Amino acid sequence: MPSKEELTEFLKLEFPQTKCSIDEIGNRSATIRHKVGHEELRPGGTVSGPVMMAAADVALYVAILGEIGLVALAVTTNLTINFLRKPASNKDIVCKCSLIKVGKILIVGEVTLFSDGELEPVAHVVGTYSVPPIKS
Amino acid sequence: MPSKEELTEFLKLEFPQTKCSIDEIGNRSATIRHKVGHEELRPGGTVSGPVMMAAADVALYVAILGEIGLVALAVTTNLTINFLRKPASNKDIVCKCSLIKVGKILIVGEVTLFSDGELEPVAHVVGTYSVPPIKS
Amino acid sequence: MPSKEELTEFLKLEFPQTKCSIDEIGNRSATIRHKVGHEELRPGGTVSGPVMMAAADVALYVAILGEIGLVALAVTTNLTINFLRKPASNKDIVCKCSLIKVGKILIVGEVTLFSDGELEPVAHVVGTYSVPPIKS
Amino acid sequence: MPSKEELTEFLKLEFPQTKCSIDEIGNRSATIRHKVGHEELRPGGTVSGPVMMAAADVALYVAILGEIGLVALAVTTNLTINFLRKPASNKDIVCKCSLIKVGKILIVGEVTLFSDGELEPVAHVVGTYSVPPIKS
Numbered sequence: 255m256p257s258k259e260e261l262t263e264f265l266k267l268e269f270p271q272t273k274c275s276i277d278e279i280g281n282r283s284a285t286i287r288h289k290v291g292h293e294e295l296r297p298g299g300t301v302s303g304p305v306m307m308a309a310a311d312v313a314l315y316v317a318i319l320g321e322i323g324l325v326a327l328a329v330t331t332n333l334t335i336n337f338l339r340k341p342a343s344n345k346d347i348v349c350k351c352s353l354i355k356v357g358k359i360l361i362v363g364e365v366t367l368f369s370d371g372e373l374e375p376v377a378h379v380v381g382t383y384s385v386p387p388i389k390s
Numbered sequence: 391m392p393s394k395e396e397l398t399e400f401l402k403l404e405f406p407q408t409k410c411s412i413d414e415i416g417n418r419s420a421t422i423r424h425k426v427g428h429e430e431l432r433p434g435g436t437v438s439g440p441v442m443m444a445a446a447d448v449a450l451y452v453a454i455l456g457e458i459g460l461v462a463l464a465v466t467t468n469l470t471i472n473f474l475r476k477p478a479s480n481k482d483i484v485c486k487c488s489l490i491k492v493g494k495i496l497i498v499g500e501v502t503l504f505s506d507g508e509l510e511p512v513a514h515v516v517g518t519y520s521v522p523p524i525k526s
Numbered sequence: 527m528p529s530k531e532e533l534t535e536f537l538k539l540e541f542p543q544t545k546c547s548i549d550e551i552g553n554r555s556a557t558i559r560h561k562v563g564h565e566e567l568r569p570g571g572t573v574s575g576p577v578m579m580a581a582a583d584v585a586l587y588v589a590i591l592g593e594i595g596l597v598a599l600a601v602t603t604n605l606t607i608n609f610l611r612k613p614a615s616n617k618d619i620v621c622k623c624s625l626i627k628v629g630k631i632l633i634v635g636e637v638t639l640f641s642d643g644e645l646e647p648v649a650h651v652v653g654t655y656s657v658p659p660i661k662s
Numbered sequence: 663m664p665s666k667e668e669l670t671e672f673l674k675l676e677f678p679q680t681k682c683s684i685d686e687i688g689n690r691s692a693t694i695r696h697k698v699g700h701e702e703l704r705p706g707g708t709v710s711g712p713v714m715m716a717a718a719d720v721a722l723y724v725a726i727l728g729e730i731g732l733v734a735l736a737v738t739t740n741l742t743i744n745f746l747r748k749p750a751s752n753k754d755i756v757c758k759c760s761l762i763k764v765g766k767i768l769i770v771g772e773v774t775l776f777s778d779g780e781l782e783p784v785a786h787v788v789g790t791y792s793v794p795p796i797k798s
Binding site: 267268269270271293296297298302303304307308311326329330331332333334335336337 | 403404405406407429432433434438439440443444447462465466467468469470471472473
């Protein structure tokens with residue numbers, strides 16, 4: 255299993271534009287955060303939906319790589335997001351991801367998104383990644 | 391019903407960072423495009439998933455505003471995306487959106503995403519927006 | 527490609543309890559109907575949601591078998607349904623399915639559901655099936 | 663908040679054909695089970711997908727009524743299911759539901775489905791119900 259440092263390095267290579275950083279890698283799980291600045295906001299001061307989708311996608315990706323190793327070819331096949339509450343405009347988006355199935359072909363995980371430090375989630379995601387068959 | 395020009399103006403106010411422009415507004419429908427440049431690509435030369443999610447979200451938003459008028463408070467409540475094919479790295483993402491339900495509270499639409507000029511879609515989205523009650 | 531009669535026969539073997547019948551098989555598409563009787567209704571006279579989900583699942587299955595042949599092992603991996611309007615209590619549910627991706631491992635389709643004869647859909651489904659690799 | 667007995671009674675009125683029973687009602691949560699017999703199986707001995715969708719829908723409904731009271735008019739607007747593992751053919755399907763948003767108009771919950779007694783889930787659902795405005 256790759257370390258947090260190795261995953262951080264890999265993430266920078268694969269998603270060079272990302273504003274996400276890794277807080278923690280666990281057993282079939284990961285916590286990541288997405289910085290929120292002017293570019294992430296919509297008028298009225300709420301974090302834009304696509305920023306939350308992007309952050310959740312990274313959380314899934316990091317949890318999966320933490321489980322199967324640094325495989326560049328994992329791709330999202332399906333993602334469903336429910337927006338639950340208005341996020342704070344001055345707090346990072348924190349994503350807690352748990353994998354609920356780790357199959358040979360498909361990996362399914364769910365992600366709960368919070369404004370950093372808040373108890374009630376701002377969004378919920380369930381997503382599927384397709385992974386390349388492991389060569390032996 | 392707002393004109394394409396009015397919608398273009400409104401979109402710039404609401405999503406000042408967007409790289410989307412409006413091709414066409416129709417009856418319960420809209421076609422928009424998202425420019426693809428270096429920032430939209432992942433290593434290997436494919437358009438990143440979050441770019442497609444963001445573009446589809448704008449397509450839904452534009453189709454809805456074309457139907458109900460320039461209401462800033464419409465918000466996405468739910469969005470499901472299926473990624474179907476690898477998009478071309480040198481073509482705009484074009485999103486064709488049709489609304490399948492225009493209710494008083496919820497509006498549901500689907501979006502088919504293409505690499506500009508291609509026949510087979512690269513992704514498919516179905517999403518729900520919640521709209522504020524119309525005051526009389 | 528199997529005929530409508532072969533598919534009808536196969537469907538009876540695989541889903542012996544189904545109340546669905548096949549109207550039409552086309553190119554990457556299928557139309558099926560689900561009879562609506564007392565058992566399909568909820569108090570107040572509306573078709574129950576699970577009946578619509580079951581019908582859409584059969585529509586996807588039939589369209590897929592029409593495309594890849596009579597393979598018993600195709601299984602649903604993911605399904606999203608949006609309920610749009612109240613269905614009529616005295617009309618069949620008719621499901622029109624189009625496949626939007628036919629891959630080697632995953633097949634994605636969408637289904638629009640109607641009360642028989644009506645113009646506005648009662649529900650919309652997008653679903654993914656996983657198919658066993660074809661042996662050569 | 664209605665008791666388990668009141669909810670059981672109400673469920674029989676609203677879903678007279680259901681094979682679900684209520685195990686437990688909690689704070690924004692519910693556990694229900696769906697009996698599995700010959701009618702719920704597909705050839706090969708697996709529980710059919712629509713049975714799992716129906717069970718999850720009931721779990722959401724019960725958790726919502728436990729929260730907002732016995733309101734017949736709550737309706738599903740959106741449901742996404744991911745099938746994760748083959749369920750056992752001789753065990754009830756047990757659904758554990760948690761509500762992740764209880765709004766005035768929309769309530770969102772997730773449901774994890776198990777074959778009774780197993781640790782790994784067989785499916786996962788996230789769904790939205792629309793609830794009628796509370797009269798004052």
